[in-house]
Amino acid sequence: MRRIERHYVLIIAGLLCFAAAAVLLYSFKGRFDDGSSDEAAMPVMEDTIDVSVNNGASAQVSGVSSAAEPAVEQFWVVYVTGAVKNPGVYRIPLGSRAYQALDAAGGFRPDADKEAVNLAAMLSDGLHVHFPAKGEALREQAPPQVQAVGGTASRGSSNARSQAAVNINTASSQELESLPGVGPKTAQAIIDYREENGGFKRVEDLLLVKGIGPKKYDALKAAVTVGK
Amino acid sequence: MSAAPAFAVLLGMCCAVSLRGAGLPASAAFAAAVLAVAGWLLLGSDRIVPGWTVAFSAVLFISAAFSLLSLYRMEEPKAFASYVDTSGRVVAKRPWGARDAILIKTDEGSFAAYVGHEASPPEGSRVSLRGALFDLKRARGGGFDEFLFWRGKGASKRVEVLDMRVLSAPSGISKWRGMLDMRIKDALPERMAGYMLALTVGARDKNLTDLHRSAGTLHLLSVSGFHVGILALVLSFIFRSGATKVACISLFMWLYILFAGAPAGGVRAAVMLQAYLLGLAAGRPSYGFNSVGIAGVLMLLYNPWCFFDVGWRLSMSAALFLSAWGPFMRRSWAHAAAMSVLVWFVTAPQSAAAFDQVPVAGLLVNIVAIPLFGLIFPAVFLMSLPPLLGLPFSSFLSVPCEYMLELWEVFSNAAVGLVPWGIGYTALLTVFASALASASAAYASGFRAWKIPFAAVIFSAFILFLA
Numbered sequence: 001m002r003r004i005e006r007h008y009v010l011i012i013a014g015l016l017c018f019a020a021a022a023v024l025l026y027s028f029k030g031r032f033d034d035g036s037s038d039e040a041a042m043p044v045m046e047d048t049i050d051v052s053v054n055n056g057a058s059a060q061v062s063g064v065s066s067a068a069e070p071a072v073e074q075f076w077v078v079y080v081t082g083a084v085k086n087p088g089v090y091r092i093p094l095g096s097r098a099y100q101a102l103d104a105a106g107g108f109r110p111d112a113d114k115e116a117v118n119l120a121a122m123l124s125d126g127l128h129v130h131f132p133a134k135g136e137a138l139r140e141q142a143p144p145q146v147q148a149v150g151g152t153a154s155r156g157s158s159n160a161r162s163q164a165a166v167n168i169n170t171a172s173s174q175e176l177e178s179l180p181g182v183g184p185k186t187a188q189a190i191i192d193y194r195e196e197n198g199g200f201k202r203v204e205d206l207l208l209v210k211g212i213g214p215k216k217y218d219a220l221k222a223a224v225t226v227g228k
Numbered sequence: 229m230s231a232a233p234a235f236a237v238l239l240g241m242c243c244a245v246s247l248r249g250a251g252l253p254a255s256a257a258f259a260a261a262v263l264a265v266a267g268w269l270l271l272g273s274d275r276i277v278p279g280w281t282v283a284f285s286a287v288l289f290i291s292a293a294f295s296l297l298s299l300y301r302m303e304e305p306k307a308f309a310s311y312v313d314t315s316g317r318v319v320a321k322r323p324w325g326a327r328d329a330i331l332i333k334t335d336e337g338s339f340a341a342y343v344g345h346e347a348s349p350p351e352g353s354r355v356s357l358r359g360a361l362f363d364l365k366r367a368r369g370g371g372f373d374e375f376l377f378w379r380g381k382g383a384s385k386r387v388e389v390l391d392m393r394v395l396s397a398p399s400g401i402s403k404w405r406g407m408l409d410m411r412i413k414d415a416l417p418e419r420m421a422g423y424m425l426a427l428t429v430g431a432r433d434k435n436l437t438d439l440h441r442s443a444g445t446l447h448l449l450s451v452s453g454f455h456v457g458i459l460a461l462v463l464s465f466i467f468r469s470g471a472t473k474v475a476c477i478s479l480f481m482w483l484y485i486l487f488a489g490a491p492a493g494g495v496r497a498a499v500m501l502q503a504y505l506l507g508l509a510a511g512r513p514s515y516g517f518n519s520v521g522i523a524g525v526l527m528l529l530y531n532p533w534c535f536f537d538v539g540w541r542l543s544m545s546a547a548l549f550l551s552a553w554g555p556f557m558r559r560s561w562a563h564a565a566a567m568s569v570l571v572w573f574v575t576a577p578q579s580a581a582a583f584d585q586v587p588v589a590g591l592l593v594n595i596v597a598i599p600l601f602g603l604i605f606p607a608v609f610l611m612s613l614p615p616l617l618g619l620p621f622s623s624f625l626s627v628p629c630e631y632m633l634e635l636w637e638v639f640s641n642a643a644v645g646l647v648p649w650g651i652g653y654t655a656l657l658t659v660f661a662s663a664l665a666s667a668s669a670a671y672a673s674g675f676r677a678w679k680i681p682f683a684a685v686i687f688s689a690f691i692l693f694l695a
Contacts, residue, residue, distance in 0.1 A: 007275055011679070014270030018686050021263035025693060028252050204310055204360035207388040214359075214390040 078123060080105040082131035083112035097122055101129045109133070167227040168206065169199045179223055181216040200226045231674040233287045234521030235548070239669075240265040240291035241298050241528045243690075245535045249376065254299045258292075264690070265291045271682060272675045294525060298532035308385055312336055313358045315395060320381065320489065321351040323434075331383055332357060340364070340383040341392075349394045352402020358391040373536070380492075380537035401486050405429045408487075415615045417626050419633040423608050427455065430488040441583070443640045444572070444590015445597045451485070452493030452543050453500070454598070458605055459484055460501055474509045478502060492527070492534055493543030499523035500547065516551035517672040520544065538582040542575050549574045549665060552672035565595045574665050576651065577658040585650035593643045604632065655692065662691035 076094060078101050081087045085106030092100050099119040108114055113134045123129065166175050168190055176187035186209070193209045194200055203221055206212050244261035248254055269284055316334030323329075328348035332339050334357065341359070349355050364386050367373035378386070398406050409431060412424045422433030426449040440446045448454065460477050467473040485491075485498045500516075500523040507514030524544050527534055534540045549571050550557065557564045572591050579586040611629040614622030651657065666687035670680045 010270050010273050010275070011682075014267045014272075015682075017263045017267030017270060021260045021267065022689075024256055024260050024263070025247070025252070025690075028256055202310055204362075204388070207360055208362070214388075217360075218390060 076123065077126060078104075079128045080131070081128065083109040083133040083136070084131050085109055092123070095122075098129060101127075102131065105131075165223060165225040168203075168224050169194055169227050180219045182220065186211045186216075202226055232515065232518040232521055232672060233283075233290075234518045234525055235669060235673055236265055236268055236287050236521075237291040237294055238521045238524040238528070239268055240295045241525060241532075242535060244295035245298050245302065245528065245532045248299055248302055249536060254303060258295055258299055261295045262288070262292050267686070268673075268683070271679060272670065272673050274676060294529060298528055302532050308337060308361050311360055312339070312387060315354065315356045317354050318349050318351050321348065331378075331381055332387070333382075337384045338382045339385050339387040340378045340381075341387045341389050343389055343392070347389075347392065349392065350398050350402075350406055352398030352400065352406065353394050354396040356391070356393045356395055357387065357389065359387040359389045361385040361387055376533070376536035379533035380531070380535070380540070382531060382533075405487060405489070411616055412612075415618070416612055417630045419630055419637070420608055420612055420626055423449075423605070423633065424612050427451070427605060427609065428487060430491050430494075439637060439640060442587060442589070442644050443593045443597075444587040445593055445640070447493075447542070447546075448597060448601050450493055450539060451488040451491050453497035453547055454601075455488075455605070456481060456484070456494060456497040456501055458602060462606065471509060474505045478505055492537050492540035496520075496523045496527060496540065496543050496547065499526055516554050517548065517669075520547045520551050523547075538578060541578055545578065545665060546571050546575055548672075549668050552668040564599075568594050568598060570664060573657075574661050574668075577653060577661045580651060580653040580657070585652050587644065587647075588649045588651060589644045589647040592647065593640060596639075600636070604636065607632070659688045659692060662688040 076092050076096060077089060078092055078096075079089050080101050084102060085108075087105060090101065090104040092104055097119065098117060098121040101123060102108065102117075102119065108131065111133045113132050113136065116132045166179055168176070173184065173187045173191060176182050176190055177184060182190070189209050189211050190206070193205075197205075200206065203224055203226055204217075205226075206220070206224070207214075207217050240261045243264045244257045247257035247260055252260070266288055269287060273280065273284070312334070314334045314336050316332045316339075318330050319333045319338070320331040321328055324342055327342045327344055330341050330343060330348060330351075332341060332355065339357075339359075339361065362385065364375040364378050364383070365373075366375045374386070397403070409425065409429050412421050412428070416424060418433075419436070422436040425431040425433060426436065430451050432449055436449060437446065440449055459481060463477045463480055464473065467476045481498050481501060485494045488494055500519045503519040503522045504514050504516070507519075527540065550567060553567055553570075557567045569591055572594060576586045608629055611625050614625050663684040667680050667684040670683035675683060
């Protein structure tokens with residue numbers, strides 16, 4: 001009798017485990033494949049996002065974005081480095097500006113260059129915000145479009161280049177045709193791409209436009225920007 | 229539990245990886261995997277005997293640890309620049325429509341690239357690479373999933389090549405693979421060349437691929453357990469004594485797998501056979517079903533993303549099913565033929581999902597093709613040697629072999645003409661396949677007969693849930 005009881009105990013325990021697994025899976029049903037989890041599974045891609053404002057003083061910000069659209073979260077996550085009391089990764093409220101990231105990181109260190117950063121600059125999710133120290137050489141950004149969109153490598157020249165660069169997210173067909181190697185057909189292809197895909201996230205996305213190959217891309221990459 | 233502990237570990241890892249791949253958070257995927265393994269072990273146990281608790285805890289712990297490790301490896305927080313200017317080696321190359329797909333391994337990671345034939349560097353060559361990195365595309369609602377395909381092969385990103393130059397010619401095994409590939413194409417007639425390329429360097433001729441795909445025998449062109457088994461069988465006749473036999477078979481088998489480009493199915497078969505050989509050398513013959521489990525566990529530990537490689541999945545599910553019914557198959561040709569039919573059902577949903585359709589002709593053709601190619605492949609190999617070595621009058625030897633292959637082509641086309649239908653992916657087929665597979669796994673894991681339907685129902689529901 002006892003043997004039979006034990007026998008059933010094992011079966012019932014096994015079925016309970018399966019039931020618990022089923023409940024667990026069921027509780028996540030509908031949330032599979034919404035992109036949020038995939039995003040975590042996929043390696044992230046470094047990119048650079050412009051957060052400069054027109055007055056010239058800008059936060060030196062490089063962003064981390066992934067291909068998938070970000071999930072709707074109640075906070076943004078930013079990485080704060082440089083002359084702050086507690087550098088690190090912080091959650092900040094949606095719609096935050098640079099000063100809120102600074103507050104989260106405990107404020108400036110005494111050696112911080114307090115005017116190097118535009119504390120009113122608008123942030124976005126996944127940014128890397130760097131507050132330089134006094135006399136710190138400003139960072140060079142790898143992709144060429146970064147200088148064009150307002151990195152702080154050289155404030156004066158950066159702004160000058162920014163004005164010269166064509167914003168491929170807003171430019172008209174005529175403006176696009178002023179770029180080297182871009183005729184009416186390619187200009188239309190660029191406009192079609194940004195309309196279908198919600199804009200260019202980075203200059204390299206031009207390679208995804210029909211008619212733009214490596215040679216054409218190399219010729220026009222320095223003359224374009226993706227803007228804000 | 230005592231019959232096939234490696235299968236229980238594999239089950240947990242597969243649950244964790246598949247759920248994570250389907251989008252479940254890692255913590256939930258891990259918890260579900262541990263619960264599934266615990267449920268499997270408890271359901272499969274008859275009673276608590278001395279040592280049961282230790283064995284149960286050990287298997288559950290190993291399964292949990294390996295699942296956690298696999299999930300961790302899937303989550304590697306690796307950041308990539310949007311642009312690379314580096315150098316690396318072309319580790320794989322295959323035709324990709326009008327272009328070639330190549331896998332380039334660099335210090336900054338492995339990247340997939342699609343390049344034109346004329347710009348495509350030879351496999352094994354060292355190249356300089358400048359290009360923009362893009363995320364691999366996910367398939368939403370079916371279709372080819374570029375992300376899972378390339379992650380299974382080790383690539384993290386797709387690179388849009390701006391400039392690529394060959395720095396040095398292929399070396400090592402890649403160089404030998406390239407030389408053999410060219411020699412086969414030069415010295416052998418069309419059909420023999422196609423089969424020899426598939427057999428030796430793992431390359432696929434387009435005409436042969438079309439022929440075998442329409443007949444449902446494409447697996448014959450992918451180096452896997454069938455090919456490794458033939459090689460081991462031939463070698464076991466040559467090397468007789470114990471330790472030398474094990475060492476020589478192991479050596480030649482791994483050389484062969486490397487030469488064939490280390491395909492997922494081939495590596496799985498080699499690991500499984502290695503486990504069997506080591507058991508033989510140690511005087512403890514291993515259980516085939518458990519050996520397949522060990523092979524699967526090791527491969528998932530090496531690269532958890534290989535779970536999403538359709539070749540790996542087809543190879544694992546076929547091998548698990550056939551090894552589960554090994555003793556039954558050996559009874560007679562009729563039993564073996566029945567297993568050939570059933571294994572078609574087990575793999576059909578995965579094939580249909582990957583290739584849109586699975587030909588019904590495969591049900592019948594495989595019954596004949598598998599034993600027949602057990603003879604055809606060694607014959608093609610032997611008949612190819614004289615022409616490859618450049619011996620005089622050797623082209624005459626190729627003629628009968630070419631006729632034999634043409635005859636197969638006629639038979640295969642006739643069978644496809646008789647049964648020209650294909651089956652797409654359906655829920656019913658999936659339920660049947662998963663019930664069959666899980667019932668077989670339960671049988672091979674030592675479940676009592678009356679418990680097997682429980683396992684079949686539970687795992688069919690799980691697969692349906694994921695599908």
